[in-house]
Amino acid sequence: MHDTSAHAVQHHAPTSFIRKHVFSLDHKVIGKQYYALALAAALIGMVLSWIMRIHLGWANAAIPGLHTLSPNGAPGGVLTPEYYLQLMTMHGTIMVFFVLTTAPFAAFGNYFLPIQVGAEDMPFPRFNMMSFWVTFIAFLVLVSSFFISDGPTLGGWTQYAPLNAIGSSGGPGQGLGVVLWMISIALFCIGQLLGSLNFITTTLDLRVKGMSLMRLPLSAWAWFITSCMGLTAFSVLMPACILVILDHVAGTSFFVPSGLVLNDQLVPHSGGSTLLWQHLFWFFGHPEVYIAIVPGIGIVSHILIANMRKPMLSQRVLIYCMGALAVLSYMVYGHHMFVSGMNPISSLAFSFPTLVITIPATITVLIWVFSLYGSRLRINSASLFALGFISMFVSGGVSGFFLAQPSIDIMLHATYFVVGHFHMVMGVAAMFGIFAGTYFWFPKMSGRMMNETLGKVHFWLSFVGTYCIFMPFHYLGLAGNIRRYSTFVDDFLQPLIPVHRWITVAALITGAAQLVFVYNLIHSRFWGKPAPDNPWEATSLEWSTATPPPWDNFGGKHPVVYHDPYQYGVQSSVGDYVMQASPEQVKTDHEEK
Amino acid sequence: MATTVHEPPQAGPRRVPDHGNGGGGNLVPADGDRRLAVDYSPPPSSTAIWVVLFAISMMFAAFTSALVVRKGSSLDWRSFSLPSILFFNTLVLFASSVTLEFARRRIAAFMGNVQERVGSPSRWLYVTLCLGVVFVAGQYIAWSQLRAEGLYLATNPSSSFFYVLTVTHALHVLGGLGGIVYVIRKLGKSSLRRSTLDAAARYWHFMDLLWLYLLLLLWVKL
Numbered sequence: 001m002h003d004t005s006a007h008a009v010q011h012h013a014p015t016s017f018i019r020k021h022v023f024s025l026d027h028k029v030i031g032k033q034y035y036a037l038a039l040a041a042a043l044i045g046m047v048l049s050w051i052m053r054i055h056l057g058w059a060n061a062a063i064p065g066l067h068t069l070s071p072n073g074a075p076g077g078v079l080t081p082e083y084y085l086q087l088m089t090m091h092g093t094i095m096v097f098f099v100l101t102t103a104p105f106a107a108f109g110n111y112f113l114p115i116q117v118g119a120e121d122m123p124f125p126r127f128n129m130m131s132f133w134v135t136f137i138a139f140l141v142l143v144s145s146f147f148i149s150d151g152p153t154l155g156g157w158t159q160y161a162p163l164n165a166i167g168s169s170g171g172p173g174q175g176l177g178v179v180l181w182m183i184s185i186a187l188f189c190i191g192q193l194l195g196s197l198n199f200i201t202t203t204l205d206l207r208v209k210g211m212s213l214m215r216l217p218l219s220a221w222a223w224f225i226t227s228c229m230g231l232t233a234f235s236v237l238m239p240a241c242i243l244v245i246l247d248h249v250a251g252t253s254f255f256v257p258s259g260l261v262l263n264d265q266l267v268p269h270s271g272g273s274t275l276l277w278q279h280l281f282w283f284f285g286h287p288e289v290y291i292a293i294v295p296g297i298g299i300v301s302h303i304l305i306a307n308m309r310k311p312m313l314s315q316r317v318l319i320y321c322m323g324a325l326a327v328l329s330y331m332v333y334g335h336h337m338f339v340s341g342m343n344p345i346s347s348l349a350f351s352f353p354t355l356v357i358t359i360p361a362t363i364t365v366l367i368w369v370f371s372l373y374g375s376r377l378r379i380n381s382a383s384l385f386a387l388g389f390i391s392m393f394v395s396g397g398v399s400g401f402f403l404a405q406p407s408i409d410i411m412l413h414a415t416y417f418v419v420g421h422f423h424m425v426m427g428v429a430a431m432f433g434i435f436a437g438t439y440f441w442f443p444k445m446s447g448r449m450m451n452e453t454l455g456k457v458h459f460w461l462s463f464v465g466t467y468c469i470f471m472p473f474h475y476l477g478l479a480g481n482i483r484r485y486s487t488f489v490d491d492f493l494q495p496l497i498p499v500h501r502w503i504t505v506a507a508l509i510t511g512a513a514q515l516v517f518v519y520n521l522i523h524s525r526f527w528g529k530p531a532p533d534n535p536w537e538a539t540s541l542e543w544s545t546a547t548p549p550p551w552d553n554f555g556g557k558h559p560v561v562y563h564d565p566y567q568y569g570v571q572s573s574v575g576d577y578v579m580q581a582s583p584e585q586v587k588t589d590h591e592e593k
Numbered sequence: 594m595a596t597t598v599h600e601p602p603q604a605g606p607r608r609v610p611d612h613g614n615g616g617g618g619n620l621v622p623a624d625g626d627r628r629l630a631v632d633y634s635p636p637p638s639s640t641a642i643w644v645v646l647f648a649i650s651m652m653f654a655a656f657t658s659a660l661v662v663r664k665g666s667s668l669d670w671r672s673f674s675l676p677s678i679l680f681f682n683t684l685v686l687f688a689s690s691v692t693l694e695f696a697r698r699r700i701a702a703f704m705g706n707v708q709e710r711v712g713s714p715s716r717w718l719y720v721t722l723c724l725g726v727v728f729v730a731g732q733y734i735a736w737s738q739l740r741a742e743g744l745y746l747a748t749n750p751s752s753s754f755f756y757v758l759t760v761t762h763a764l765h766v767l768g769g770l771g772g773i774v775y776v777i778r779k780l781g782k783s784s785l786r787r788s789t790l791d792a793a794a795r796y797w798h799f800m801d802l803l804w805l806y807l808l809l810l811l812w813v814k815l
């Protein structure tokens with residue numbers, strides 16, 4: 001009886017359908033389950049945004065079927081202001097938590113991190129399985145709030161206090177709807193903490209022989225850094241949710257101030273702090289932005305390198321930049337609270353690191369751009385979406401410079417400028433990262449190639465459509481268009497309605513373009529061209545194994561790593577690259593020391 | 594143009610780095626013999642326990658900051674005396690850490706095939722288990738005493754935080770008890786890993802430190 005190795009993480013090949021496809025311990029199946037969940041959530045979130053956009057463009061338009069979903073929220077199919085806010089809350093929550101966090105991090109990370117480090121599985125497969133199923137239950141709990149009498153909460157994905165804690169007197173969904181939201185997010189936190197535990201231990205303990213930390217692919221580094229961020233952020237959000245639930249069900253007063261009168265009724269709480277929630281939430285909330293985007297940075301770098309046929313200018317600096325983004329993300333959260341009445345010196349203290357965080361972000365972009373310069377980039381759906389990611393990251397990031405200044409943010413706060421900013425830099429950029437990852441890794445995951453023509457159509461419609469939607473948001477914000485209004489009756493807002501209509505049309509077309517992607521995904525899964533083991537002539541370990549990988553990833557063999565992850569532009573027996581697991585000696589000027 | 598030439602793969606126990614996993618350079622066996630790699634891989638549970646303890650620390654840090662902000666935000670904070678049984682509970686929890694350490698050393702000797710007679714290696718684990726149960730029961734008595742004084746969860750923010758912190762800690766202690774039961778079962782089946790035992794011990798000792806911190810926090814702030 002003695003200690004056994006970390007590498008001896010083994011589970012036997014499953015035989016029953018339930019163990020193979022439902023309660024599977026296999027990280028690859030869990031990764032696919034996360035992807036399916038994210039896809040379903042994205043489609044729901046997209047339909048919600050369509051409904052909101054139609055209402056914003058044509059306030060009196062009746063939307064077929066909506067009356068059935070909520071007779072009170074949409075009488076005759078026309079949204080009430082409250083129901084608009086409820087849909088907006090669900091759109092934001094579903095997209096941020098169940099799409100932008102689950103797809104690039106939990107889905108791709110689960111599938112490819114163990115393979116990229118050469119492991120057979122994650123070290124704690126049962127925790128991994130629990131991670132997905134807890135997340136899935138969290139999603140069901142959230143969606144179930146659509147079907148309670150007064151619908152889901154209307155407080156936005158930020159769920160600000162005291163609205164989140166005063167109960168049903170705060171409006172439709174502010175009673176049970178908030179409780180369900182908080183339970184859902186607390187469960188989501190548990191799921192992601194279990195996931196982070198596995199990601200961190202996989203990276204640190206299960207790397208195969210020769211796989212030093214600096215030989216990890218950039219995507220693996222991104223998932224590792226993201227899991228460290230998730231560990232810190234979700235373990236703070238969960239207790240915050242617990243305190244809100246106690247305010248609701250146990251009568252405590254953590255967040256509701258004394259003397260609060262609502263609808264001519266004194267709220268029976270005393271002395272709570274509304275800012276307390278903002279501190280706890282944004283300590284999670286800002287790193288969450290990077291939890292969504294850092295996996296994209298890693299995935300996009302990984303894909304671009306394979307298509308440029310040469311490594312980035314500096315892999316090491318890219319890793320340091322992702323690490324710097326992670327660390328700084330905890331020091332900037334107060335910039336979300338510039339208008340909360342905080343001391344101007346505090347504002348300055350949060351403004352400074354917010355500007356500093358643009359340095360690693362800018363360095364990352366410069367490395368991408370200068371690496372691309374002069375390269376003979378292979379144009380395919382994956383590399384196009386990777387380029388689109390960079391474009392969105394830059395376009396959305398530039399507006400962050402403005403919002404980082406307290407004096408400007410006070411003017412732009414709660415306007416469409418902010419909505420445009422975070423949709424581009426966090427939402428669409430991360431989505432483009434997901435698409436790039438899908439087109440790149442789909443052959444490995446399914447054993448079939450995706451249709452490239454449809455992929456390129458999907459890209460151009462999405463790319464142009466996204467700019468048509470979100471660039472005007474910035475204009476609306478500068479014109480003073482406040483967010484979260486469901487109709488625009490003020491004189492100064494009425495001239496902006498044509499802009500909203502333009503955005504609505506663009507959103508409908510861009511949304512429909514996503515159906516091309518869904519069709520391509522499903523059609524290729526069953527009828528796509530069979531994929532070879534290494535269709536992109538890439539170097540990292542996932543391309544060393546069979547397509548799709550066997551249940552133990554490497555078919556009973558264990559790779560040994562001889563090279564840095566991106567040995568392109570060399571002369572080897574297989575072409576202009578040498579795989580990490582190949583013992584072949586090559587000459588190169590790319591390998592970092 | 595600088596040129597890097599890969600050295601031929603080399604194998605040998607002396608070239609295997611003794612830190613972390615993966616190693617550096619090309620010091621890998623050409624035949625892919627994984628047994629060389631397993632010698633220096635840290636067991637995942639050794640890493641995982643620190644990850645878990647970090648997450649728990651962050652959770653209690655969040656509760657602590659909430660307490661500090663909430664106390665400073667209004668004038669409705671009402672102090673009360675901590676139930677004296679908490680100090681007895683503290684001693685019990687500390688005693689359980691001592692007994693667990695006895696157990697850990699005996700089991701380590703047992704695993705190391707030390708020839709001397711070590712007795713039943715699980716005996717001290719059962720003692721630890723009992724002391725843990727006594728601690729949780731003692732905490733329940735403390736909550737009962739406060740209820741008898743009319744201090745409920747929603748009575749005052751001070752009592753709210755008392756219940757939130759102590760109940761959350763007690764739940765984590767129950768998790769630790771589950772860990773000790775797991776260790777006893779594994780020991781009974783002769784399939785216990787040393788790293789599992791060490792991870793359970795670290796978790797339990799951390800519960801001690803965490804409780805000491807909470808007691809100090811409650812004593813100073815309530």
